Amino acid sequence: MEAALSGLLILADPYLLALILIATLGGVLVGALPGLNATTGVALLLPFTITMEPIPAIVILTTIYCAATFAGAITAILINTPGTSASATTCLDGYPMSQRGEAGRALGMAAVSSTIGGIISIICLMMAAPLLARAAYHFAPPEYFALTIFGLSMLASIGNGSPIKNILSGAFGVLLATVGIDLLTSIERFTFDVNELSEGIGFVPVMIGIFGISELLVQASRLDVVREQVSMKAIKLPSRADYAKVWKTILRSSGIGTFIGILPAEGATVASMIGYNEAKRWSKTPEEFGKGAIEGIAGSEAANNAATGGAMVPTLALGIPGSPTAAVILAGMMVHGLRPGPTLFTEQSDFVYAIFWSMMIVNLLFFVIGLYGAKLFARVTLVPMQILWPIVFTFSIVGAYALEQSMADVWIALIFGLIGFAMRRYGYSVVPMAIGLILGGMLETRLGQSMIMLDDQWWLMATRPLTLFFLVLTVLALFGPFVWKKITAKTARNNPLGLSK
Amino acid sequence: MQFIKGNHPARWVVPLIIIVLSALAFWQSTQFDRVPPILKRGMQPEDFPQIIIALIIFLAVLLLIKDTDEAPEKMTGKVWPSMALMIAFALVIEIDLFLGLGVFSFLLCLLWGEKRVKALLLVGIVVPLIVFFFFDQVFEIRFPKGILTNLWYG
Numbered sequence: 157m158e159a160a161l162s163g164l165l166i167l168a169d170p171y172l173l174a175l176i177l178i179a180t181l182g183g184v185l186v187g188a189l190p191g192l193n194a195t196t197g198v199a200l201l202l203p204f205t206i207t208m209e210p211i212p213a214i215v216i217l218t219t220i221y222c223a224a225t226f227a228g229a230i231t232a233i234l235i236n237t238p239g240t241s242a243s244a245t246t247c248l249d250g251y252p253m254s255q256r257g258e259a260g261r262a263l264g265m266a267a268v269s270s271t272i273g274g275i276i277s278i279i280c281l282m283m284a285a286p287l288l289a290r291a292a293y294h295f296a297p298p299e300y301f302a303l304t305i306f307g308l309s310m311l312a313s314i315g316n317g318s319p320i321k322n323i324l325s326g327a328f329g330v331l332l333a334t335v336g337i338d339l340l341t342s343i344e345r346f347t348f349d350v351n352e353l354s355e356g357i358g359f360v361p362v363m364i365g366i367f368g369i370s371e372l373l374v375q376a377s378r379l380d381v382v383r384e385q386v387s388m389k390a391i392k393l394p395s396r397a398d399y400a401k402v403w404k405t406i407l408r409s410s411g412i413g414t415f416i417g418i419l420p421a422e423g424a425t426v427a428s429m430i431g432y433n434e435a436k437r438w439s440k441t442p443e444e445f446g447k448g449a450i451e452g453i454a455g456s457e458a459a460n461n462a463a464t465g466g467a468m469v470p471t472l473a474l475g476i477p478g479s480p481t482a483a484v485i486l487a488g489m490m491v492h493g494l495r496p497g498p499t500l501f502t503e504q505s506d507f508v509y510a511i512f513w514s515m516m517i518v519n520l521l522f523f524v525i526g527l528y529g530a531k532l533f534a535r536v537t538l539v540p541m542q543i544l545w546p547i548v549f550t551f552s553i554v555g556a557y558a559l560e561q562s563m564a565d566v567w568i569a570l571i572f573g574l575i576g577f578a579m580r581r582y583g584y585s586v587v588p589m590a591i592g593l594i595l596g597g598m599l600e601t602r603l604g605q606s607m608i609m610l611d612d613q614w615w616l617m618a619t620r621p622l623t624l625f626f627l628v629l630t631v632l633a634l635f636g637p638f639v640w641k642k643i644t645a646k647t648a649r650n651n652p653l654g655l656s657k
Numbered sequence: 658m659q660f661i662k663g664n665h666p667a668r669w670v671v672p673l674i675i676i677v678l679s680a681l682a683f684w685q686s687t688q689f690d691r692v693p694p695i696l697k698r699g700m701q702p703e704d705f706p707q708i709i710i711a712l713i714i715f716l717a718v719l720l721l722i723k724d725t726d727e728a729p730e731k732m733t734g735k736v737w738p739s740m741a742l743m744i745a746f747a748l749v750i751e752i753d754l755f756l757g758l759g760v761f762s763f764l765l766c767l768l769w770g771e772k773r774v775k776a777l778l779l780v781g782i783v784v785p786l787i788v789f790f791f792f793d794q795v796f797e798i799r800f801p802k803g804i805l806t807n808l809w810y811g
Binding site: 330546547 | 667671675682685686689690691692698699700701702703705706709710712713716717719720723726729732733734735736739740743746747750754758761762763765766769770771776779780781784785788789792796797798799800801
């Protein structure tokens with residue numbers, strides 16, 4: 157309670173409040189621009205925070221995360237292009253509503269459900285994260301190793317790509333983390349006599365490369381896409397009838413979003429898909445979905461914003477990112493010398509609560525900005541690509557250079573831009589690679605410590621109940637979907653008409 | 658990114674490239690210095706990378722057998738020219754980082770269809786200048802010396 161109050165007091169600083177306001181506007185802008193999303197925005201802005209104290213720096217990054225996730229709905233509703241992948245399901249009903257002249261009502265519902273989803277998840281975050289951190293406080297290296305393996309195994313189900321490719325991409329990220337001097341033996345690995353590599357490959361230039369520069373090349377193949385904006389008079393708050401129709405959906409999606417967000421590596425995109433599907437499944441009028449159902453917008457938007465708070469639970473409490481954007485925020489915390497995990501809650505609890513409160517403020521701020529500024533931000537979405545992307549490239553390169561003031565980082569950003577583009581082109585998501593790079597160092601260190609602790613008898617890890625529990629979860633995460641698919645396929649074969657007894 | 662159906666070379670070329678590169682990385686890991694057995698605590702420096710490389714090779718072999726993904730469509734639009742510009746940028750930054758940024762931004766903007774001179778000057782000159790002075794003055798970042806940055810640094 158004391159920590160919560162001191163966290164709130166930290167935010168009483170006008171400088172911090174002004175930063176939150178500016179970052180919220182910036183986040184909404186990032187989310188509204190097609191091609192840019194929360195992860196890219198946070199990766200690009202991370203270098204701008206290097207000269208700041210840790211609290212304002214991380215507050216800015218989390219603010220952009222929350223605001224950009226909300227703003228994806230603006231483009232989804234007005235130009236049928238989701239600003240972020242988490243808003244893809246919002247297009248399904250948002251755009252048809254806009255076409256029949258109800259853009260203001262759709263945006264109003266998006267703002268309300270996003271705010272409620274976000275606030276519910278932050279309340280859960282404030283309660284769950286300290287409890288989780290307390291439980292993890294007594295974890296020994298084998299438990300941490302197994303937990304990190306579990307976090308990495310969840311990468312298999314990221315996006316809609318092949319699980320094998322996702323794990324392969326994650327393993328590549330872990331391998332990249334071994335470049336440089338080995339912390340346990342002080343021996344150089346994969347440095348090829350390049351001095352700049354002896355401290356390893358930096359998170360920031362890699363993130364800028366795979367999220368920012370590779371996206372430029374993706375956009376180069378989409379220049380012929382025509383974006384037309386549907387006209388909107390004014391944003392309209394939901395009516396009583398709307399509230400009566402959607403309140404259950406908002407609550408359900410907020411719960412789903414928070415839970416999905418807490419699962420390592422699963423983010424707002426998965427949450428919004430499940431939130432939308434559940435809204436349709438429970439609706440009295442499922443046939444309206446896809447034709448402009450207001451419940452569809454509520455189901456998708458409440459879930460994706462709830463996932464932002466949920467994703468910060470494992471990020472802060474365990475140091476395991478809950479979503480791709482949380483992974484970049486985690487990298488930002490490490491750059492600022494913070495060590496997310498249980499010790500963060502005991503040693504810097506006021507910092508943690510300042511983050512929680514700032515996220516709460518952002519959710520209220522983007523509600524106001526969403527209501528009064530959506531029309532303006534909607535116009536920003538029509539910025540020509542040929543002007544936007546050269547500017548993004550300039551910021552990417554200067555940002556990559558600025559952190560260590562090293563040209564080697566510019567080269568790393570460029571090389572990973574090309575690698576990221578090639579990976580995306582052949583169906584390999586770049587998100588597992590980013591998370592693998594961040595968690596790789598921790599994974600190896602925990603394994604090394606476990607080996608020392610267990611006297612090189614690694615199989616003794618299975619005799620520790622919690623370690624075994626996480627390892628079983630890992631097996632379930634990796635093989636559960638395959639087994640389930642086989643079972644459902646077999647059931648369908650045995651009962652082709654789906655008739656029940 | 659759009660995909661086309663059918664059997665395609667990428668289906669086996671990409672996993673094969675991964676396997677070859679992983680084999681090279683594995684060989685490289687055998688060249689690492691080792692900790693003398695008497696001082697060894699836990700793992701040797703090559704142990705962990707070798708486990709990961711073995712996993713990558715195993716997964717790539719699985720992909721060779723099981724991959725059902727479709728091949729990406731032929732690269733259309735301005736992808737190849739944009740990539741070529743990026744390589745040209747990498748060469749020009751050896752002379753001056755901001756010269757590279759200005760030239761790249763200007764040419765990319767032109768390549769992607771911008772005809773207005775004001776817009777071209779904005780992304781090619783104004784934005785790099787603002788970014789340079791912003792980082793130089795606000796964040797006190799010192800950029801590498803080059804023919805343009807020397808005009809400011811002296």
